[in-house]
Amino acid sequence: MTSRLQGKTAIVTGGASGFGKGIAAKFAAEGANVIITDLSEEQGESVATELNCLFSRADVTKPDDWRRVLALALDEFKQLDIVVNNAGITYPNKPTQDVTEAEFDLVMNVNVKAVYHSTNILVPYFVKENRPGCFIQVASTAGSRPRPNLTWYNASKAAVINATKTLAVEYGPKQIRFNSVSPVVGSTGMTHLFIGKPDTEENRKGFVSTIPLGRPSTPADIANACCYLASDEANFITGVDLQVDGGRCV
Numbered sequence: 001m002t003s004r005l006q007g008k009t010a011i012v013t014g015g016a017s018g019f020g021k022g023i024a025a026k027f028a029a030e031g032a033n034v035i036i037t038d039l040s041e042e043q044g045e046s047v048a049t050e051l052n053c054l055f056s057r058a059d060v061t062k063p064d065d066w067r068r069v070l071a072l073a074l075d076e077f078k079q080l081d082i083v084v085n086n087a088g089i090t091y092p093n094k095p096t097q098d099v100t101e102a103e104f105d106l107v108m109n110v111n112v113k114a115v116y117h118s119t120n121i122l123v124p125y126f127v128k129e130n131r132p133g134c135f136i137q138v139a140s141t142a143g144s145r146p147r148p149n150l151t152w153y154n155a156s157k158a159a160v161i162n163a164t165k166t167l168a169v170e171y172g173p174k175q176i177r178f179n180s181v182s183p184v185v186g187s188t189g190m191t192h193l194f195i196g197k198p199d200t201e202e203n204r205k206g207f208v209s210t211i212p213l214g215r216p217s218t219p220a221d222i223a224n225a226c227c228y229l230a231s232d233e234a235n236f237i238t239g240v241d242l243q244v245d246g247g248r249c250v
């Protein structure tokens with residue numbers, strides 16, 4: 001066990017499963033005080049117990065929930081250092097003309113508006129305290145190398161990547177860093193939606209065939225990238241979209 005994040009406090013949204021759980025586990029192992037949020041209270045509590053971290057049920061589209069999580073961090077750990085906007089959603093792979101307005105609103109609210117809320121509510125804390133901060137958004141290779149039939153999901157992740165770069169420029173003088181990490185398709189609770197069929201090795205072959213290193217991304221892959229960006233080793237890195245994709249975007 002190392003301590004690259006020793007003494008730092010991190011919020012990881014969508015931390016009860018998939019990439020979020022992997023990120024939370026890595027951060028905790030590296031010495032961080034971790035607060036995971038999720039909509040699933042039962043699963044969130046279970047993961048928090050497993051990882052010896054805190055859980056707060058939160059809807060990332062609700063500003064009051066963000067305020068509550070910030071208050072929890074300050075009450076329990078007296079500080080906040082790292083924010084990982086990992087929670088995300090998609091709709092089933094299908095022709096764009098078949099996407100409903102409700103599905104469009106859902107991906108934009110969860111994937112984009114949540115970043116808006118985290119910025120508006122948490123950045124003032126760092127500015128007021130004159131404290132360096134680190135925001136990491138879990139975006140997607142879909143934001144830079146989109147596939148058909150997921151148009152509005154792709155657009156939401158492109159917005160996240162662009163907003164992250166803009167925020168990095170705007171808040172760099174305040175020593176608040178913004179970066180994004182873009183996974184290629186992995187095996188998570190949403191994979192069946194991305195491929196439009198059950199998540200099996202056979203059904204993933206079409207996606208995996210476009211990845212030069214020949215496999216999907218894993219929670220550990222994404223966690224390692226996030227840990228680097230959150231650590232002091234990356235204190236001169238901001239505005240980067242780190243593609244953790246086995247060469248998919250080359």
